[in-house]
Amino acid sequence: MTIFLTLLHKEFLRFWKVAFQTVAAPILTSILYLVIFSNALDSRVVIYENVSYGAFLVPGLVMMSVLQNAFANSSSSIIQSKVTGNIVFMLLPPISYIEFFGAYVLASVARGLTVGSGVFLATVWFVDLQISAPLWAVAFAILGSANLGALGLIAGIWAEKFDQLAAFQNFVILPLTFLSGVFYSLKSLPPVWQTLSHFNPFFYVIDGFRFGFFGASDAAPAVSLAVVGTSFVVLSAATLLLLKSGYKLRH
Amino acid sequence: MQPAIRINEVRKCYGTLQALDGVCLEIMPGEIFGLLGPNGAGKTTLISVVAGLARADSGSIEVMGADVIVEYRRARRMLGVVPQELVFDPFFSVRETLEIQSGYFGIRKNGAWIDEILHNLDLTSKADDNMRSLSGGMKRRVLVAQAMVHKPPVIVLDEPTAGVDVELRQSLWKFMRSLNREGHTIVLTTHYLEEAELLCNRIGMLKAGKVVALDSTKNLLENFSGLYLKLRVDCTELPADESFHVVSRDVDLFTLRLEDFQQLERVLAGLRRAGVAIREFELQPPDLEEVFVRIMNRH
Ligand SMILES: Nc1ncnc2c1ncn2[C@@H]1O[C@H](COP(=O)(O)OP(=O)(O)OP(=O)(O)O)[C@@H](O)[C@H]1O
Ligand SMILES: [Mg+2]
Numbered sequence: 001m002t003i004f005l006t007l008l009h010k011e012f013l014r015f016w017k018v019a020f021q022t023v024a025a026p027i028l029t030s031i032l033y034l035v036i037f038s039n040a041l042d043s044r045v046v047i048y049e050n051v052s053y054g055a056f057l058v059p060g061l062v063m064m065s066v067l068q069n070a071f072a073n074s075s076s077s078i079i080q081s082k083v084t085g086n087i088v089f090m091l092l093p094p095i096s097y098i099e100f101f102g103a104y105v106l107a108s109v110a111r112g113l114t115v116g117s118g119v120f121l122a123t124v125w126f127v128d129l130q131i132s133a134p135l136w137a138v139a140f141a142i143l144g145s146a147n148l149g150a151l152g153l154i155a156g157i158w159a160e161k162f163d164q165l166a167a168f169q170n171f172v173i174l175p176l177t178f179l180s181g182v183f184y185s186l187k188s189l190p191p192v193w194q195t196l197s198h199f200n201p202f203f204y205v206i207d208g209f210r211f212g213f214f215g216a217s218d219a220a221p222a223v224s225l226a227v228v229g230t231s232f233v234v235l236s237a238a239t240l241l242l243l244k245s246g247y248k249l250r251h
Numbered sequence: 252m253q254p255a256i257r258i259n260e261v262r263k264c265y266g267t268l269q270a271l272d273g274v275c276l277e278i279m280p281g282e283i284f285g286l287l288g289p290n291g292a293g294k295t296t297l298i299s300v301v302a303g304l305a306r307a308d309s310g311s312i313e314v315m316g317a318d319v320i321v322e323y324r325r326a327r328r329m330l331g332v333v334p335q336e337l338v339f340d341p342f343f344s345v346r347e348t349l350e351i352q353s354g355y356f357g358i359r360k361n362g363a364w365i366d367e368i369l370h371n372l373d374l375t376s377k378a379d380d381n382m383r384s385l386s387g388g389m390k391r392r393v394l395v396a397q398a399m400v401h402k403p404p405v406i407v408l409d410e411p412t413a414g415v416d417v418e419l420r421q422s423l424w425k426f427m428r429s430l431n432r433e434g435h436t437i438v439l440t441t442h443y444l445e446e447a448e449l450l451c452n453r454i455g456m457l458k459a460g461k462v463v464a465l466d467s468t469k470n471l472l473e474n475f476s477g478l479y480l481k482l483r484v485d486c487t488e489l490p491a492d493e494s495f496h497v498v499s500r501d502v503d504l505f506t507l508r509l510e511d512f513q514q515l516e517r518v519l520a521g522l523r524r525a526g527v528a529i530r531e532f533e534l535q536p537p538d539l540e541e542v543f544v545r546i547m548n549r550h
Contacts, residue, residue: 002354002357002358002359003354003355003356003357005354006351006353006354006355007354007355009351009354010351010354013342013343013347014342017342018342081340084338084339084340084341085334085336085338086338086339086340088304088332088334088338089338089340089351089352089355089397090355091302091303091304092302092303092304092327092330092332093327093352093355093356093401094323094324094325094327094328094355094356094357095355096324246306250303250304250305250306251265251299251304251305251306
């Protein structure tokens with residue numbers, strides 16, 4: 001257990017020691033999004049009865065930060081260790097691939113939830129927000145960040161340079177989060193896009209998370225939970241296989 | 252006795268390059284073993300497969316009887332490795348680095364031992380400094396310290412004294428010797444052959460992924476290197492005598508190779524007979540550099 005806890009502790013320290021960059025900066029970004037979008041669109045967009053656009057936007061922004069930061073945590077930690085070479089300190093000791101996976105994913109969840117809570121606390125004052133089913137919201141936040149933590153691990157293992165990781169972030173993570181309904185409800189999209197959105201796993205995370213606030217969502221929350229849960233099982237299996245094989249970590 | 256490290260027919264290629272070509276090697280407990288070879292010979296690759304940083308294409312490796320693949324957890328606990336590259340984690344101080352490394356080996360409270368290592372490596376005053384702020388030599392010491400946190404019975408150091416000042420080099424030698432006295436098996440690579448000669452009781456030489464020499468330091472020196480006699484004389488020709496093996500000359504300075512001390516007698520007698528007067532005289536004992544060059548040229 002000590003091995004796992006040490007790895008987890010190290011991963012915590014790694015983002016906490018630079019919390020200004022890893023926690024404060026994404027919170028500021030989210031406040032900017034909220035101020036700009038809700039001011040520009042508040043009177044024009046009505047999604048649910050009695051819910052202002054600003055209030056609709058807050059859970060989306062919270063979840064977007066959770067996901068992006070969970071991804072950033074594991075992926076940047078791995079790539080930094082690989083590029084600087086200090087990954088040997090983790091490859092030499094008797095750390096099992098399961099401990100490695102668990103610690104990185106859990107640290108990602110912690111960073112995602114820390115930033116998510118920060119965004120929530122910073123933005124909730126601007127809007128009138130109800131929380132009708134908090135447990136659903138928490139469940140989606142944890143599962144969503146775990147998914148992205150695992151995906152970050154895969155991306156970090158695969159990438160050999162920082163720009164490859166940036167490409168992954170810009171061409172996969174960012175479009176999938178932006179097109180998942182952070183800023184809009186699927187119902188406001190043309191039917192083709194609605195159908196396509198259902199193939200985007202990020203949609204279910206954000207939609208399910210939003211259910212926790214408004215008690216209403218585009219997809220049934222149980223369906224969303226099943227999709228997000230399945231996705232985590234698949235990503236975990238893939239990551240564990242990569243780690244076990246030593247892919248790109250052990251020549 | 253069970254070898255500390257047993258390397259059996261290990262092969263490893265990178266693309267078309269055969270980095271290790273059927274290496275067999277046994278290192279016994281209590282040895283200070285020197286792994287020598289020119290740049291690119293495969294020393295680091297060999298250490299990497301022993302440490303599990305790389306996987307051999309074929310062959311098997313055991314550390315203290317534990318197979319490095321099948322029983323990787325036990326094998327890695329037995330092994331401390333000082334990597335060749337100066338790597339560090341810029342997020343942490345020296346002490347944090349060592350505490351984290353202890354935790355990776357499952358050791359929770361390691362403060363007393365960490366203090367002792369810090370003291371032995373003269374790092375106590377740097378304990379709370381960030382890794383980033385240390386000089387290269389200091390970082391090298393921390394790498395050595397990191398390899399020691401779990402008191403491994405076998406310690407492998409890949410060029411521990413590269414880019415290190417005289418003082419640290421000597422304190423590292425002292426440290427390695429004291430570890431060895433306490434029962435640790437030491438394996439080191441180095442390009443400083445006098446260092447290997449001084450420290451190692453057995454030496455293996457690699458060239459292009461193959462072991463080309465493997466013997467005790469004493470035997471290598473006796474079998475491969477004779478005595479060298481440097482002579483400055485009062486003439487430019489030495490008498491023709493079959494006991495004179497001139498290996499180089501520079502006007503009146505001759506270097507002769509002698510098989511043994513008996514031959515010295517014959518050379519001196521020959522000079523006296525020919526009436527040659529000696530102006531300068533220096534006898535050089537065998538040295539590992541000579542052995543190394545001869546073995547590398549032969550293969
Ligand atoms: N990751 C790698 N990918 C491709 N080739 C590699 C890799 N690592 C080592 N090699 C090659 O394998 C050969 C052996 O390299 P190695 O690092 O083991 O040499 P070495 O004996 O440690 O040399 P040095 O004294 O310079 O440290 C070299 O030709 C090197 O280019
Ligand atoms: Mg090397």
